Amino acid sequence: xxxxxxxxxxxxxxxxxxxxxLTADTPSVTSIAQLKELQSKIQKVVSVAxxxxxxxxxxxxxxxxxxxxxxxxxTILTAAHVVQGAKTLVVIFPDGTEASAxxxxxxxxxxxxxxxxxxxxxxxxxxxxxxxxxxxGSFLVAxxxxxxxxxxxxxxxxxxxLVSKNIGGYFSSDCTLIGGDSGGPxxxxxxxxxxxxxxxxxxxxxxxxxxLSALKADWKRLEAGETWGSLGSNPxxxxxxxxxxxxxLGATRQGVLLxxxxxxxxxxxxxxxxxxxxxxxxxxxxxxVGSS
Amino acid sequence: xxxxxxxxSVWATLITTGFSQSRESARRGLPFLRPDDQQILQKQSEGxxxxxxxIADKTGENAVNVFSSGRxxxxxxxxxDGVLTKWSELVSKGDNIWVIxxxxxxxxxxxxxxxxEYDLALLDYGGGLSAVDIKQAxxxxxxxxxxxxxxxxxxxxxxxxxxxxxxxxESDKAFLGVRMDFNPxxxxxxxxxxxxxxxxxxxxxxxxxxxxxxxxxxxxxGLHEMGNFLQSLKPGDQxxxxxxxxxxxxxxxxxxxxxxxxGQFSPQRLKQMKRMGGTINDVAxxxxxVLQSDMQIEALDAGSPVFDLDGKFVGLVVARASRIKTYxxxxxxxxxxLEKEPNMSVGLExxxxxxxxxxxxxxAVEAKELRQLGNIIERAKRRILEIExxx
Numbered sequence: 035x036x037x038x039x040x041x042x043x044x045x046x047x048x049x050x051x052x053x054x055x056l057t058a059d060t061p062s063v064t065s066i067a068q069l070k071e072l073q074s075k076i077q078k079v080v081s082v083a084x085x086x087x088x089x090x091x092x093x094x095x096x097x098x099x100x101x102x103x104x105x106x107x108x109t110i111l112t113a114a115h116v117v118q119g120a121k122t123l124v125v126i127f128p129d130g131t132e133a134s135a136x137x138x139x140x141x142x143x144x145x146x147x148x149x150x151x152x153x154x155x156x157x158x159x160x161x162x163x164x165x166x167x168x169x170x171g172s173f174l175v176a177x178x179x180x181x182x183x184x185x186x187x188x189x190x191x192x193x194x195x196l197v198s199k200n201i202g203g204y205f206s207s208d209c210t211l212i213g214g215d216s217g218g219p220x221x222x223x224x225x226x227x228x229x230x231x232x233x234x235x236x237x238x239x240x241x242x243x244x245x246l247s248a249l250k251a252d253w254k255r256l257e258a259g260e261t262w263g264s265l266g267s268n269p270x271x272x273x274x275x276x277x278x279x280x281x282x283l284g285a286t287r288q289g290v291l292l293x294x295x296x297x298x299x300x301x302x303x304x305x306x307x308x309x310x311x312x313x314x315x316x317x318x319x320x321x322x323v324g325s326s
Numbered sequence: 327x328x329x330x331x332x333x334x335s336v337w338a339t340l341i342t343t344g345f346s347q348s349r350e351s352a353r354r355g356l357p358f359l360r361p362d363d364q365q366i367l368q369k370q371s372e373g374x375x376x377x378x379x380x381i382a383d384k385t386g387e388n389a390v391n392v393f394s395s396g397r398x399x400x401x402x403x404x405x406x407d408g409v410l411t412k413w414s415e416l417v418s419k420g421d422n423i424w425v426i427x428x429x430x431x432x433x434x435x436x437x438x439x440x441x442x443e444y445d446l447a448l449l450d451y452g453g454g455l456s457a458v459d460i461k462q463a464x465x466x467x468x469x470x471x472x473x474x475x476x477x478x479x480x481x482x483x484x485x486x487x488x489x490x491x492x493x494x495x496e497s498d499k500a501f502l503g504v505r506m507d508f509n510p511x512x513x514x515x516x517x518x519x520x521x522x523x524x525x526x527x528x529x530x531x532x533x534x535x536x537x538x539x540x541x542x543x544x545x546x547x548g549l550h551e552m553g554n555f556l557q558s559l560k561p562g563d564q565x566x567x568x569x570x571x572x573x574x575x576x577x578x579x580x581x582x583x584x585x586x587x588x589g590q591f592s593p594q595r596l597k598q599m600k601r602m603g604g605t606i607n608d609v610a611x612x613x614x615x616v617l618q619s620d621m622q623i624e625a626l627d628a629g630s631p632v633f634d635l636d637g638k639f640v641g642l643v644v645a646r647a648s649r650i651k652t653y654x655x656x657x658x659x660x661x662x663x664l665e666k667e668p669n670m671s672v673g674l675e676x677x678x679x680x681x682x683x684x685x686x687x688x689x690a691v692e693a694k695e696l697r698q699l700g701n702i703i704e705r706a707k708r709r710i711l712e713i714e715x716x717x
Contacts, residue, residue: 060366064373069471070635076486077469093508130554132547170363171370180650185557190488190650191468192620197367198359210620210650236602238622238649
């Protein structure tokens with residue numbers, strides 16, 4: 035049974051979900067006074083984080099992304115797909131100041147990358163936090179140079195909540211993102227950097243961010259200039275992604291119905307046969323979580 | 327049923343600009359919410375809306391829903407001069423206008439005037455509803471909560487100020503008229519690749535190949551820096567430009583021109599992303615001075631009055647513009663508009679004629695064509711007005 039539990043978790047991992055408990059301390063707001071308190075916290079995050087939220091562009095590709103400065107000497111974190119194999123990028127601060135940065139390393143699977151500004155100077159920067167302690171409902175503040183750098187405005191601020199924790203340290207929020215926000219920062223309500231903007235889906239709640247905890251684990255490799263992984267995060271091509279070795283046929287009221295079993299995979303070793311129902315995992319009812 | 331192998335980023339759209347990806351892959355959304363989590367989020371949202379209930383209850387009296395030809399076309403804000411609503415939504419959806427306020431009374435209305443710069447129509451509804459207080463406006467700062475309210479005394483939008491008020495008009499930006507070389511220059515500066523005929527730069531005698539080293543007191547290190555500095559200036563501003571030609575240093579006075587409209591630069595992908603996750607208004611850009619909020623509302627909610635956490639009137643929604651943007655005209659700018667004569671009386675005659683012809687029994691196809699023509703005329707008028715304002 036312990037084996038089954040383990041593999042069940044893996045399956046859900048592949049689906050892009052992790053556990054969170056109902057008893058979590060979801061921050062709640064039920065009065066104007068609490069809203070005002072939250073508002074002043076958001077404004078505090080803006081004042082600290084906005085000057086460190088940079089636009090990144092490459093004369094080679096002409097595409098725009100964002101990044102965030104995390105050290106006084108100009109270390110920048112961004113998304114791997116913003117870097118796109120470039121060796122250097124142009125950095126533009128919200129006040130219009132321009133600098134250039136060398137690309138150090140990138141983990142394409144996690145869509146994270148690190149750069150270092152060439153010019154020695156003292157730069158505005160943000161404090162790095164952790165994404166692991168975040169729960170569904172945690173308050174977040176996202177920024178980025180949406181649509182590319184615009185001298186007539188500061189990077190737009192968006193407020194929202196964590197809506198799901200996903201595979202590979204990614205998480206999703208309802209802080210709405212759009213083109214140009216990629217690589218930009220998302221903060222917890224205390225102004226600590228917890229993620230890097232990565233991608234969006236059709237739903238307004240589907241704004242996806244690379245979690246800082248996963249990035250921190252890669253920090254030394256990124257700093258040392260390593261680039262690895264593959265963009266697109268196909269779980270079958272990604273060595274970080276756990277595989278159960280089943281294809282899901284659909285969902286019923288009782289649980290999730292399995293279709294094909296991959297030969298030689300953990301599911302087959304467990305002697306799961308197809309047309310089996312996964313009904314419970316860790317005491318939580320399994321249900322269909324997407325459709326194709 | 328198809329087999330599904332799910333992964334996170336494969337189905338999502340990467341969000342740099344100028345990246346191409348199939349529409350199909352962008353359509354499929356994330357995340358896959360568990361019922362438990364859905365419940366947590368739902369409960370949290372309810373908390374937020376419950377908190378602002380007292381504000382919505384009071385300020386809902388200043389809101390109306392606007393109907394035309396039998397269906398709701400927009401929201402509206404009650405002012406002392408009449409109801410303000412979104413003109414382009416009204417004009418494109420026909421006539422026979424009425425509004426419904428918090429008291430549930432249906433009030434017939436007609437267009438008194440149009441403020442084209444903000445795409446607003448002022449409706450005469452016969453009076454009887456309480457107006458927003460335009461004069462108590464205070465400046466709002468990024469991060470402040472904003473609440474959009476309807477006549478049912480419920481909030482339908484809650485968001486924050488994303489960007490402080492600014493002009494969205496291209497013609498409000500300064501224009502030098504040069505194309506700059508991407509390649510860095512030894513010793514700093516930016517090489518001019520070309521100079522546009524008749525532009526401010528050409529008038530000042532700049533030619534391609536010149537290397538700009540300094541603008542006013544500011545040394546120029548790269549083309550973005552120079553571009554950004556220029557963007558912070560206004561048409562008509564004067565500046566001193568230092569440049570190098572054939573190893574000799576020169577300086578000239580340049581009076582900046584206005585940026586010509588070159589059609590909205592909007593790559594297909596950005597356009598597609600704008601529409602991801604909700605409806606947007608047809609007329610959604612080019613406003614002279616608006617603040618930007620992340621408030622997630624629909625196109626139909628344009629015209630809503632917006633309030634702060636003290637229940638003070640902040641302004642009204644002029645457009646839902648993209649996945650991340652709701653544009654709001656602030657109360658102080660609104661007061662300035664309302665003091666002016668409305669831009670349009672000509673359009674009203676046209677509108678009336680259109681109604682008359684329909685009454686005279688024209689076909690549905692003809693009516694549609696007329697309506698489309700009306701739209702094009704409205705947009706053209708907006709453009710002309712914008713160009714005139716630039717002079």
